[in-house]
Amino acid sequence: MTDTTQANPGAKLVGVVHEFDVAGLAGWMSEHLPDFSGTASSLTVEQFQGGQSNPTYRVSCADGKCYILRRKPPGKLLPSAHAIDREYRLMLALSGSAVPVPKMYGLCDDPEVIGTAFYLMEYISGRILWDPALPGMSLAERKAHYAEINRVIAALHSVDYQAVGLGDFGKSGQFVERQVARWAKNYQAASEAPRIPAMDQLIEWLPKHLPPGDETSIAHGDFRLDNLMWHPTEPRVLAVLDWELSTLGHPLSDFAYLMMAWRLPADVFRGMGGEDFTALGIPTEAEFIADYCRRTNRENIPGYEYYLIFNMFRIAAILHGVWLRGLQGNASSDNALIMGRKAGQIADMAWAFARQQGDN
Structure with missing residues (x-):
């Protein structure tokens, strides 16, 4: 390899x-x-x-x-x-x-x-991969790595959290509804940072369009490529890392967080939006979703676009807070202002997707 x-x-x-x-x-x-x-x-x-x-x-x-x-x-x-x-x-x-x-x-x-x-x-010695387009790999290697990512996240959402003793690890039910309210409050509290019109529109839109049905599973909260430790030479995940945000949550929201990589460009936020997935050997968004549904015994993902929009809103709210700390001069990262300005780009993309759903 x-x-x-x-x-x-x-x-x-x-x-x-x-x-x-x-x-x-x-x-x-x-x-x-x-x-x-x-x-x-x-x-x-x-x-x-x-x-x-x-x-x-x-x-x-x-x-x-x-x-x-x-x-x-x-x-x-x-x-x-x-x-x-x-x-x-x-x-x-x-x-x-x-x-x-x-x-x-x-x-x-x-x-x-x-x-x-x-x-x-x-201590596990292996590879951390940072670019979701997996540069330097062959088509077959990329395909194998993404099949393993799909297997692992499907396995996580299939764990019986009650059976493994995590029944009290978080609140059960209405996860997305609670999260929308939380991040809307956080965004509105950062009033000293510039306002983002798309965020205000999403704050109004999201509570009115919650998908029907509800589920609870273990949710990683930050499941992405660079939080996986890979075998040194094989397309095999040795460990899922960084569980700081883990809780009991909605599996489809957790899954959609990973799927943002298919929509957001690399210069916006850890994505590969705009890439030719077929040419790379990486599953298309639809193909990856179909594999996840097969592994988790689902026919489809009702409300998938909503979960994707919500996760973009959540990331934009987080980056807006980073922006505020940068403006105040107390951010922990030197690129706080650069990252903060990306909040507007992501919010604009999320609002564009929301408008495509109609009934705005």
Whole structure:
């Protein structure tokens, strides 16, 4: 297979930015990991650079074994923010299912051990792919990778969340309705940022056009190509990563979030809109939907366009907030203003799709 590993700042290991008590970690590992008997001096800690809201580290032992540590960031936090216990619980519940997740080694909610709560999980070495057009691959390789993406998201939405002990992992029902209200409120609260006419039109349109029926499943919340760890040479997902936004939600909304990649151009937001999918060997939007329906025993996806429009609205609302922070000078990213202006582009596209639905 062609080597398609692409470097990205989000996956780069750097010196430790957010320090913690390594001796405390070594003591905890000695107590909770039967095959570990080292000390702080036998551990090498590196932090992953990037935008993770929960600092993430690779912990290497003298015997060659490696682990991933995720922790709450230091400082005063909102009570519900950075809930690493939810990430840990979710991945632990999915172990043994058809959804590939890392092995969990333990959760420590005592902030006295290293300075904040943390969990330790398996370190998996593989590929992170960043461009959904998969440059450098053959047609057959692209087809195989997208078949695997389809398999994994269908497997996630097919998990019986009650049977795996996640019945109380979130509210059940009316997920999209609640989300529309939440993101409309967030957008309207960011009143110091420029107004986007399409957002105001979507805020009026979305509540009036909710699709009939309702479903609940485990929803990843951010299921996209670069949150998958791939086998080094095979078109096989070794682990789904970054479960920070996971909850009980509507599977079709979760699916439509992934499908935005087929509509949004690469220069707008992590997409491949406008590409010649047949020439690339990538399933068309209709083909990918048909495969998902087959895997999840659906005839079709009623309201698919609505779920797509809602997800674009949600992303536009998020980017609008980034824009505001950029204007205020307190954004965490240097390109906050650039990203913020994309909110208008995405909102305009969403409103154009909404108008195509008629009955506006």
